Amino acid sequence: MEPPLVVRPAACPQFADPKGVFCLVTGTESADDFVIEGPHGYDEAVVVALGPTDTLEDVLTSGTPEAADVLVVLPGAFVASPDPAVVGRRRVAVMPCGSTPVRTEHIRYFLSVMERTDPAAQAARADRFFTALEQADTVCIVDGAQGTSCALALDDPDLEFNLQAGFLEPGEQQIVPGGEVGILPMAITGFDAARRLALDGELTLRGWPIVHAGYDPSLADEQAALFDRLLPLSRHPVVLTVTAGVITACRPGTNHPAGASAAAALDALLAADERYRPVWELGFGINTDMDIVPANCGLNEVYGARNGVVHLGLGLTPFTRFALTFLCPGAAVVDGTGEVLLGADGAARRIRRTRTAGCGCH
Template sequence: MPPLEITASDFGQFGDPSGTFCLITDEAGHRTIHCRPGAYDRVLHLTLPPAVSLGALLAQHVPPGAHVLVACPGRFLASPGPEELGDRRLVVLPAGSTPLTAGHVRYFLKTAARTGIARQEALAEEFFDRAADTERLLITDDETGTEAEFDLAAPDCVWNQQAGVLGDGEQQIFPPGKLSVTAAEITAFSADARLGGLTGTLTLRGWPVVHRGADPKDAPGQQRLFEALAPLVNLPVRLDVAGGLITGVAPGQAAAAPAARALDDLLAAEPLYRTVWELGFGINTDTEIIPANCGPNEVYGAGHGVVNLGLGVTPATRFALAFLMPRSSLLASDGTALLGARKAVRRGRMQRVAGAGCGCH
């Protein structure tokens, strides 16, 4: 495979290019990725040694004010603290909790270089402005008729933006493109926290993501669980939710029974998975789904945004699950589509259905 050629100033997530761009990879990436500076003064390509933390490498070897991109497949990276990060701008490809290959890394580096950051910024602003003007959000699946309501007045939820342009001292996922609401601060999982404003029925039908923690002994179980849930790509499974807790799992059709059973067995074995921890909204319209257990799939936004659901957070749970729902729509309380499948149709059809009733890298 020939070396991958990338240009630092193509990554709009950092804002205006200036000074030093730093690319941090593993040894293989140092040999197979070549980064040109473009509009930057220089490129610094560093290798992250196995025994060194990302924060320590930043503090000791990366100049202040640098723009830093990290892509280390198979490595679990703790977010650096404010003193270690300083005024550097940092983006990290989540490459430890799911099995990313070198080919996946190459794909995301190439697609992120053409990601429309200004469009993402506008989508995020529009989303939050419109969400602020509604009392509740509705998640609907027109094919199965399911609806769930998320009451925006519910307490103790935190809105997160992993999209748009970074400022000094900020860090973000790579590639960018996810908005979300979590039951607490995203780095402070609590067994008692849940999205209590969420009630109704959700249809899972799309690629699942199964994250694991740092213990390599969990890798075989991760793969087995992903394979058991993989039929959700095409087959619907319904989740009944009350006050942010999953109360029932049912197949949407007979062929989905094994996937529904696998999920139900997981909930029975570990009640913490019944807690709905996150509602996510992928808005990256410049990437395609990787047909595998791939963490960066969570930013996938199709053409008009994709709803996803998050259950569990490692290490409180053995695995953390995300379910993409590209056939679902997110609506304001007046039936206007904020994102998803119904936003893809012309405005005259958007009002047809009204319903009452949506840290480790």
């Protein structure tokens, strides 16, 4: 028999200054797997089990106190973000467990990551990064090992900057573990394949892929097969050519056959559905308190190594059949002076530049 999944409300750092009621929301099939451990500083801590047709909004409107702190861990189910009017002054943290096959051992691990994540440090890190972006017209995503560079122009007033990090305030919702900054061409809840990020150059994919399938269990076998075809990316780079935010070419980064097979799998996906060609999200994982889980696990998206990790998002469920996230731990975000703003695993703070005739730099 597996040990229980232990939730320690006092160790959930996103909920500063706990008071009132702590509510753990999970499914009826998994409710007995969890144990709430105290002391926790709340007047009461309860487990609420959702039935197959229940929603998070149902829970919030059927007796959950107005100022409750709510942690949602719902294995195998997609959790729709509740309306802010329904959230009220509650603080809601959701561990996303529905779009990829998250297993019990993954939940156990990410509960421990949640406990050791430092919201104050993440908020400060995100603030420094945002400040640097505000001061730059353009930044570049550079992969030194592969020799690729892709420029991102930041002057589009419609760019959406999304932050999933820091402390939760009353009325806010956030994923846990926290630790992601995202840049999108429009609001995070929508999708329009005609919208573009101003990306131009080459991007190197070299890290664990994530294949999201929304909340459709009938796609499980196809999702697993696509993940297996893309899995060589965890060791072998693939280079994308991006023009005005659209992927126009895909090639293996080395002569290794595994890299060629991953490039072919991605090429086939792009050919089958043109909506995967726009780089829909340029994301940055800043959670430095975790390791990669070696599986198709959506919770890997916040992975930040030591100095932040770039990731790309293609497609968005349910608008596309799958949504793909590609972690790029070898990439760095560099400003116009050559300073590394994020990434490259903290290996260097500045890029060495050559100023000779015939230099191939951008």
